Amino acid sequence: MKTAICYFSATGNSYDIACRLQKKMSDADLFNIADMRIRDLNDYVKIGIVCPVYWLGPPNIVKRFIHRLRRFKDKYYFAILTFARMPYSAEYLLQLEFQKAGLDLHYHYCLKMPESYFVGFMPTPQKNQQFLFAKADEAVDHTYPDIAAALILETPKSLLNMIEKAQKRHEKLAAVLPQFAQKYDVHKNCNGCGICARVCPVNNIEIKEHLPVFGDQCEGCMACFHRCPQNAIHYGKKTLRKGQYINPTIDIAQLDKQRLTEPVDSND
Numbered sequence: 243m244k245t246a247i248c249y250f251s252a253t254g255n256s257y258d259i260a261c262r263l264q265k266k267m268s269d270a271d272l273f274n275i276a277d278m279r280i281r282d283l284n285d286y287v288k289i290g291i292v293c294p295v296y297w298l299g300p301p302n303i304v305k306r307f308i309h310r311l312r313r314f315k316d317k318y319y320f321a322i323l324t325f326a327r328m329p330y331s332a333e334y335l336l337q338l339e340f341q342k343a344g345l346d347l348h349y350h351y352c353l354k355m356p357e358s359y360f361v362g363f364m365p366t367p368q369k370n371q372q373f374l375f376a377k378a379d380e381a382v383d384h385t386y387p388d389i390a391a392a393l394i395l396e397t398p399k400s401l402l403n404m405i406e407k408a409q410k411r412h413e414k415l416a417a418v419l420p421q422f423a424q425k426y427d428v429h430k431n432c433n434g435c436g437i438c439a440r441v442c443p444v445n446n447i448e449i450k451e452h453l454p455v456f457g458d459q460c461e462g463c464m465a466c467f468h469r470c471p472q473n474a475i476h477y478g479k480k481t482l483r484k485g486q487y488i489n490p491t492i493d494i495a496q497l498d499k500q501r502l503t504e505p506v507d508s509n510d
């Protein structure tokens with residue numbers, strides 16, 4: 243029973259959970275949604291997604307990924323969403339994306355991790371981070387047997403109305419995410435190192451004349467902000483004096499490999 247764990251992660255929280263889950267399973271392989279080929283999933287019986295919640299729902303890149311899965315009708319699908327404050331109904335909105343692709347999301351779980359959205363919120367204090375990482379271990383211990391047993395969760399009918407409303411709210415917010423990076427300022431201490439361009443999961447940054455230039459295909463993931471060694475990328479005044487966040491329990495360099503080998507939307 244081979245399992246594919248497909249992750250999308252900007253600051254490492256979702257990658258951390260994907261790794262923890264993989265360690266529990268004897269038969270699981272990891273794939274980075276940002277640069278994988280769909281045909282590599284042919285032989286997997288179970289396919290899981292581990293990704294963050296962005297603005298009350300799943301990231302846009304993950305929605306496009308689910309659409310590309312539509313050829314695999316007979317797999318067992320599961321998802322773990324990481325969030326920092328409230329997942330709202332993100333797991334059900336993910337389920338809706340599966341339905342749109344003619345698929346079922348059989349199992350889902352939401353897991354609290356440190357904050358990455360520094361535009362709107364303060365960083366999670368260090369001691370709270372340690373608490374969350376310890377809790378994450380417990381959560382993976384809890385979900386792993388469910389996934390191993392291919393548990394199927396039913397969506398309570400009483401939630402359908404609420405899910406429809408949440409979907410409308412999320413769609414409005416997610417529609418402006420591609421322009422998110424246009425609001426970044428690059429401060430004078432930028433040294434043109436190009437790391438921001440290298441870590442952007444969707445190649446939305448070009449270095450021109452030693453400065454990053456942001457395109458309009460942004461995921462809003464904030465990887466460029468958090469990974470800049472100079473802390474030179476800011477979102478107006480909203481991110482000033484907040485520092486940066488990278489999940490300390492993983493090797494973040496693993497995410498540097500996020501280069502699109504082929505377009506995210508390709509029908510490979």
Ligand SMILES: Cc1cc2nc3c(=O)[nH]c(=O)nc-3n(C[C@H](O)[C@H](O)[C@H](O)COP(=O)(O)O)c2cc1C
Nearest residue numbers: 251252253254255256294297298325326327328358
């Ligand atoms: C653009 C953006 C939007 C976010 N929206 C939410 C949200 O609606 N609710 C929430 O609880 N956390 C939200 N977060 C926080 C992330 O979901 C959380 O920190 C997640 O664990 C980050 O995962 P990663 O490290 O794998 O990128 C948001 C983060 C970003 C960057």
Ligand code: SF4
Nearest residue numbers: 432433435436438470
């Ligand atoms: S990572 Fe920071 S210092 Fe390097 S090019 Fe980008 S903005 Fe400039």
Ligand code: SF4
Nearest residue numbers: 442460461463464466
């Ligand atoms: S430009 Fe920055 S925020 Fe936008 S997708 Fe790339 S790394 Fe993420």
